[in-house]
Amino acid sequence: MTWSATSDPMVSIKNVYKSFGSLDVLNGVTLDVMKGDVICIIGPSGSGKSTLIRCINALNDIQSGSILVEGLEVNDPNLDKLELRKKVGMVFQQYNLFPHKTALQNIMMAPVRVLKQNKKTSEAAALELLKKVRLEGKENAYPGELSGGQQQRVAIARSLAMQPDVILFDEVTAALDPETVGEVLQTIKELAEDGMTCILVTHEMAFAREVADHIYFTDRGIIVEHGPPETFFKDAKDPRTREFLSQIL
Amino acid sequence: MDFIFEWFRTLYSETGVNLPFIYDEYDRKRMAEGLLTTIWLSLICLFFSVIIGVIGAWLQGSSLKWTRRIVNGYIQLFRNTPPLVQLYFFYFAIGTLLPRVENDWGGTSPMLGSFAWAAISLSFFAGAFNVEIFRSGIEAVPKSTVEAAEALGFSRLQIYRDITLPLAFRVVIPAMNNNLVNLVKTTTLAYAIAVPEMLYEANQIWSDNVNVTEMMIFLLLAYFVLVGVLVAGMNKWERAMKIPGFG
Amino acid sequence: MSYKTDLPVMLPVKPRALEPFKSLKKRHILLIAFLTIVGPSLVFAQTGEFEKSPLAILLDWTPLLLSGFLFNLVISFGAMALGTLVGGLLGLGQVSLFAPTRASSWLVTQFFRNAPWLVLLFFAMFLLPFELNIFGFKLPLPDWFKAILGLSLPVMANVSEIVRGAVRSLPSGQWEAAESLAYTRRQTLWLIILPQCVKRMLPPWMNLYSILTMATVLASIVGVSEVMTLTGRALAAEGGRTDLLAPFYGLVLVLFFIYCYPIARFTVWLEHKFSVIN
Numbered sequence: 126m127t128w129s130a131t132s133d134p135m136v137s138i139k140n141v142y143k144s145f146g147s148l149d150v151l152n153g154v155t156l157d158v159m160k161g162d163v164i165c166i167i168g169p170s171g172s173g174k175s176t177l178i179r180c181i182n183a184l185n186d187i188q189s190g191s192i193l194v195e196g197l198e199v200n201d202p203n204l205d206k207l208e209l210r211k212k213v214g215m216v217f218q219q220y221n222l223f224p225h226k227t228a229l230q231n232i233m234m235a236p237v238r239v240l241k242q243n244k245k246t247s248e249a250a251a252l253e254l255l256k257k258v259r260l261e262g263k264e265n266a267y268p269g270e271l272s273g274g275q276q277q278r279v280a281i282a283r284s285l286a287m288q289p290d291v292i293l294f295d296e297v298t299a300a301l302d303p304e305t306v307g308e309v310l311q312t313i314k315e316l317a318e319d320g321m322t323c324i325l326v327t328h329e330m331a332f333a334r335e336v337a338d339h340i341y342f343t344d345r346g347i348i349v350e351h352g353p354p355e356t357f358f359k360d361a362k363d364p365r366t367r368e369f370l371s372q373i374l
Numbered sequence: 375m376d377f378i379f380e381w382f383r384t385l386y387s388e389t390g391v392n393l394p395f396i397y398d399e400y401d402r403k404r405m406a407e408g409l410l411t412t413i414w415l416s417l418i419c420l421f422f423s424v425i426i427g428v429i430g431a432w433l434q435g436s437s438l439k440w441t442r443r444i445v446n447g448y449i450q451l452f453r454n455t456p457p458l459v460q461l462y463f464f465y466f467a468i469g470t471l472l473p474r475v476e477n478d479w480g481g482t483s484p485m486l487g488s489f490a491w492a493a494i495s496l497s498f499f500a501g502a503f504n505v506e507i508f509r510s511g512i513e514a515v516p517k518s519t520v521e522a523a524e525a526l527g528f529s530r531l532q533i534y535r536d537i538t539l540p541l542a543f544r545v546v547i548p549a550m551n552n553n554l555v556n557l558v559k560t561t562t563l564a565y566a567i568a569v570p571e572m573l574y575e576a577n578q579i580w581s582d583n584v585n586v587t588e589m590m591i592f593l594l595l596a597y598f599v600l601v602g603v604l605v606a607g608m609n610k611w612e613r614a615m616k617i618p619g620f621g
Numbered sequence: 622m623s624y625k626t627d628l629p630v631m632l633p634v635k636p637r638a639l640e641p642f643k644s645l646k647k648r649h650i651l652l653i654a655f656l657t658i659v660g661p662s663l664v665f666a667q668t669g670e671f672e673k674s675p676l677a678i679l680l681d682w683t684p685l686l687l688s689g690f691l692f693n694l695v696i697s698f699g700a701m702a703l704g705t706l707v708g709g710l711l712g713l714g715q716v717s718l719f720a721p722t723r724a725s726s727w728l729v730t731q732f733f734r735n736a737p738w739l740v741l742l743f744f745a746m747f748l749l750p751f752e753l754n755i756f757g758f759k760l761p762l763p764d765w766f767k768a769i770l771g772l773s774l775p776v777m778a779n780v781s782e783i784v785r786g787a788v789r790s791l792p793s794g795q796w797e798a799a800e801s802l803a804y805t806r807r808q809t810l811w812l813i814i815l816p817q818c819v820k821r822m823l824p825p826w827m828n829l830y831s832i833l834t835m836a837t838v839l840a841s842i843v844g845v846s847e848v849m850t851l852t853g854r855a856l857a858a859e860g861g862r863t864d865l866l867a868p869f870y871g872l873v874l875v876l877f878f879i880y881c882y883p884i885a886r887f888t889v890w891l892e893h894k895f896s897v898i899n
Contacts (some may be wrong), residue, residue, distance in 0.1 A: 182525055210527035221522035225540050225617050235526040238536065269619020280522075287526060454881040455874045456835035458842075459849065463874060467867035559737035566842055573740060586747040594736050594744070601735045 128196025135160045135291055135322050136181060141190035143176060143346075150176045151187070152346035158291070163323045165333040168343035169369060174326045177343070178293045181324070182213040195290060207239070214289035218296040220276040222268040228255065228279045229264035232286045240287070247286070254282040258312050274305025278312050291322040298329060330373055334358055342366045392585040393592070401579050408575030409596070415493060415571060416558045416600075422497035423557060424550075427504025431542075432534055434509055445505065452502035458563050460499060465491040465567045492564035500557040507549045511542030547612045554608070555601050562597075572596060679868045682855045686869075689848035690876050692765070693837040696847065699769040700837075701830050704776025711777060712784025718806065726781065733778035738836050745771025746843045765847075768840040776833055783825045787818035824892045831884045835877060848873055 134157035143151035150173045158164055166174045179185045181192060183199050183206055192199040194212055222231050232251040236242040255264055258278040268276050277297055284292055294313065298306045310332050317323055317336050327333055333340060334354045341351040342363075350363045361367050379397040386392045395405035433445045452460065469491055474482040486494075515538050523533045565573045573593065580589040714726030733741065745767050753760040791814060799809040841849035852869050859865055 184521055184525060206524075207527045207529070210525060213525075215522075215525040217518060217522060217525075219518055221516075221518045223519065223523070223537055224619075225544070234536065235528065238532055239527040267618040269617060271619075283526070450882060450885075451874075451878065454831070454835075454885055455877045456838045458838045459870060459873050459877065462849075463867070463870040467870050470863045470866060555735070559735070562737040562739040563839075565739065573737075573743070577743075580747075590740070590744050590748060593740050594732070597737055597740060598732065598735050 128193075130160050130195075133196070134158055134193075135162075135195060136324070137191075137193040138177075138181070139191045139193075141177070141180065141187050141192060143173075143180060143185065143187045150346050151180070153190070154343070154346070154348055156341060156348060156351070158322060158324060160290075160322055161320045162338050163317045163325070163336050164339045164341060165325045165327055165337040166341045166343060167327065167330070167333060167369075168349075172343045173346040174343050175295050178215075178295055178324055178326055181293060182215055183209055184215075211240070211287060212290045214284035214287055214292040216277070216280050216284050216292065216294045216297050218299050220268070220273070220280045220300075222276055222280055222283070224268050227265050227267055228260065228271065231268070231279055232283045235283070236286050251282070251286060254285055255279075257285075257315075258282045259308070272305055273301045274308045277301065277305075277309045281309075281312055281316070285316075291324065292316070294323060294325040294327070296326050296328065298327070328373070330358075330370075342369065344369070392583055392588055394583050394585070395579055395589075395592070401583075404575045404578060405572075408570060408572040411489070411570055411575075412558075412561055412572040412600070415489065415496070415561045415564060415569070416604075418493045419496045419500060419557055419561065420554055422493070423500035423504050423554075426497060426501025427508045428539065430501065430505030431508035431512055434505065435512070448498075449502045449505055452499050457496070457499045457560055458566060461492065461495040461563055461567060464495040488564070488567040488569045492561070492567060492569050496557065496560055496563070499560065500553060503553045503556075504550065507546050507553060508539075508542060510549070511544075511546035512538055514545050515541045544612075544615050544617065547608065547615070551605065551608045551612075555604060558601055558604055559597065675862075675864050675868050678859060678865060679872060682869075683872070685855065686848055686851055686872060686876075689846065689851035690873075692845075693834070693840075693847045694880075696765060696769055696772065696837045696840060696845075697830070697834040699766075700772035700776055701833055703769065704773035704833075705780050705826070707773070708777035708780025709784055711781035712788075713810075715781060715785040716788045730778045730781040730785075733774050734782060736775070738772070738775050739839050739842065741774045742768065742771040742839050742843060745774070764843065764845050765840070768837075768843065768845050772833060772836060772839075775836075776829065779829050780826065783822050783829070784818070786825075787821040788814060790821060791817060820895050824888050824895070827884060827888045827891070831881045831888070834881060834884075838873075838877075848876065 136158040138154055138156050141151050141154045142149075154173075154177060156164075166177065168174050176185055180187050181194065181199065183204065187200050190200065194209060197209055197212070198204065199209060222228075223234070226234060229248070229251050232254055233244070233247045236247040236250070237244055252261075252264060255261055258281055260275060260278055260282070263271065263275065263279075266275075268279070271279065280297075281292075297313070298309055301309060306329070310329065313323065313325070314332075314336050325333070325337075337354050339351060340354050340357045342349050342357075342361075342365075344365050350361060350366045351357070357366075358370065361370060382393050382397040386394075386397075394401040396402065430445050430448070433441050436442055465488060469484055469486060472485045475485050477483040519537060519541070520533055523537045528536065561571060562573045564571050565577070568574065576589045576593050580586045711726050711730055714722050715730060717723045717726070746764070749762055749767050749770065752762055795813055795817070796809060799813045804812065837847060838849040840847050841853070844850070852873055856862075856865055856869055
């Protein structure tokens with residue numbers, strides 16, 4: 126691999142096409158994410174933004190195009206998925222914690238099972254991560270005993286435990302009660318400040334404006350417009366972007 | 375103890391209610407062995423039928439068409455033919471095809487005895503039902519939970535073992551309960567190939583003592599208790615497996 | 622402390638329909654039959670140590686075995702009819718408003734449901750007299766009739782549970798609606814509840830019939846001349862040749878499969894049809 130962290134994009138998406146049966150979801154998407162970048166993908170529902178980030182860690186496959194993650198080609202039939210998923214973490218809208226494991230076990234499981242880490246080390250790391258997401262004392266709680274916001278923070282910690290280079294956030298606040306949205310966003314913000322590379326699909330415009338380095342607007346499977354938040358929100362060029370922003374702001 | 379034995383002896387001489395498996399040492403031993411054989415056979419079959427169910431359900435999710443077909447064929451064959459005939463087929467038809475081995479007395483005897491064949495046959499019989507039961511449990515695990523594990527880098531086998539199966543187990547306990555109760559009742563079929571289980575020993579005792587009525591009632595009660603213990607155990611297990619925070 | 626969350630922990634469990642071989646045709650069944658019966662015969666035929674081929678012997682005996690199988694079916698019809706009749710009453714007893722009736726019906730149901738079928742069959746065989754004396758008339762009780770009685774006991778208990786389950790599964794609104802229309806309880810049961818239950822009861826009832834049919838071979842253990850007994854006699858008459866075992870037992874397996882598999886398929890179809898309507 127000739128990929129270099131300083132000069133090459135961490136995630137490089139080129140001309141990606143994806144369809145479910147006869148339904149075209151992605152119609153030639155191209156975007157680059159540099160190390161340490163926080164990018165937000167916004168757009169109307171059904172515009173393909175969730176599909177796009179699910180393609181990045183091969184939960185969905187693509188029909189054509191190329192997705193490179195640190196030089197690793199995702200659109201390769203011989204892809205080592207384990208290698209990819211060590212690099213890419215993911216947090217879901219429905220948290221998707223394992224309901225039969227405690228918060229601590231949820232976080233420890235992948236390092237122990239997948240990375241074959243020592244149990245003691247993983248446990249110490251997991252407790253550290255729980256502290257980081259401000260859930261000390263909840264290590265023995267089962268997901269069913271936690272609020273939505275708490276579960277989502279455990280899910281973030283679970284993803285961090287694999288020490289990924291980039292984390293994908295798929296509308297992570299969409300299923301939450303309004304009063305718990307803030308705590309989850311705060312956690313993500315802290316991550317971003319620590320220099321974690323983040324790709325977020327979100328409807329939280331104020332949040333996107335605050336944390337994002339770059340904003341992408343998708344509609345009908347293409348990227349209509351993109352730019353840094355200050356210019357993006359102030360003077361969007363495309364009428365579709367303007368219409369979307371006027372509806373949501 | 376002797377006092378109790380004496381009491382049952384008197385009961386017999388006074389009222390004619392003959393329970394030799396309590397007061398007679400030889401019959402007591404026979405009955406105890408029968409009971410142990412039934413329990414042992416049940417446990418072995420419980421164990422292997424669950425294993426068959428787990429593996430079968432896993433194979434049913436295979437992407438290979440013929441693997442799925444073979445598993446389905448196995449299920450249909452064992453569900454739609456009498457377990458007794460299956461047992462005979464295993465014991466007589468397959469058992470005689472196997473090579474004979476030398477036994478301790480210098481002669482030859484079949485490689486597998488009647489107990490082994492009963493265990494094999496009944497495990498496959500109950501296993502066919504368990505495959506379907508586990509499969510329905512696996513289908514109840516949300517795809518999103520599996521995806522989360524995939525995104526964490528779990529392999530297909532790890533997902534099955536650590537996520538899908540433990541969750542599926544919890545929802546299928548009631549259905550499995552029913553099937554395992556049936557299995558315990560079905561172990562009586564082993565009588566037909568002379569496995570010395572409870573029914574067989576009871577038959578020996580009533581042949582010697584001509585006390586069919588007493589033995590029958592005892593048998594019914596004994597199976598009632600055995601099944602009751604199994605159900606109670608499974609219920610306890612079900613409660614222990616309950617995930618905190620969810621119904 | 623516990624919160625209510627919208628996490629979809631588990632989806633509702635649907636009893637899995639036997640994924641049938643949708644394409645299983647007669648020719649496939651014939652192939653399976655060929656493999657189980659003829660296959661082993663051919664293996665032995667090549668050794669040439671017996672004068673007549675196993676397949677030819679099997680063909681000679683087939684008419685007799687078929688008549689034995691018909692007898693199994695007769696036993697299954699009798700036990701099903703009797704068990705359904707008594708079991709239906711017992712099931713109604715289980716939903717009775719009168720507590721002692723309810724409790725005793727429940728107890729009888731549980732007792733016979735948890736007893737092994739074979740033990741119940743022994744029970745009927747040994748404890749019933751060989752003839753009944755009614756008002757001086759001697760009514761003989763042949764073995765096959767006792768077998769019907771013995772097998773109808775577990776059928777009865779299972780039918781009772783099916784009835785109770787079906788009545789319980791109806792929404793209570795049905796009872797309340799009927800009550801508000803001034804139906805008596807008996808009218809409600811017969812005019813409103815039971816007609817709706819029939820649909821729910823049919824698939825498990827057919828499933829039970831299939832199980833019963835397969836249980837009729839148990840009668841061979843207590844000496845009724847049904848297909849299994851006849852198979853044993855045929856094998857003995859041929860001098861206990863080991864090469865005959867697989868084809869003969871294979872034939873019995875195939876006979877039951879041909880009869881029970883369509884029933885299972887039909888049951889799945891019914892379940893599917895009713896679940897769509899509801």
